Amino acid sequence: MARIVFDLDGTLIHSAPDIRTIANSILSEERMELISLDETIDFIGNGASVFIEKMRAARGIPDADHDRLLTVFQDRYETVLELTAPYPNVRESLAHLIVAGHRLGLCTNKPMRATRAVLSHLSLTDPLSVVYGGDSLDKRKPDPAPLLATLDDLGTGPCLYVGDSEVDAETADRAGVPFLLFTEGYRKTPAEDLPHLARFSDFAELPDLVQAQLEVIA
């Protein structure tokens, strides 16, 4: 039985449309041009503070406004949830992995309050027995510390990390954890250019893929 850790944004859930809504509510109050979904996806991956940094850079908003905008962003992050949904077959896949005896965890750069809110809104809290957010430790991905802490809390046994992005591939590499790449998320680099053990495009494929990869790494 294995420990399987998932990334959140762009892996278990498609959250960019809600993140865009929050960003645009701020930009409209600042009387700035709004951002597209593609720009939003470009800014996601390194946590809330880096998102605001990239958004400010794209619209020429000064550093002095950073903390104020980040606070507004974080507050709205917990309440704007209507457009977010799990990718197809995520729920079934997690249920299947649990029935097969695996222990599941989450390691995201999304702040913990927003993470808890969206997991509860989508009824995804129960399958994930350990959850680390971008502010759980003083280091976040691509530093390997949060992934290693998540795995530690899940106990012992073989492990896998499942994510969608450059940040996830680097985190897994630095932690020495085999990486499964979900190809339908927010990655900007061609899949072939990211280190990964295997990749998949539909969560319906994941239980069989996990089984096959565990035989490879065992």
Ligand SMILES: O=C(O)COP(=O)(O)O
């Ligand atoms: O909050 C972010 O920027 C990214 O979140 P993720 O680590 O779940 O992809």
Ligand SMILES: [Mg+2]
């Ligand atoms: Mg992600």
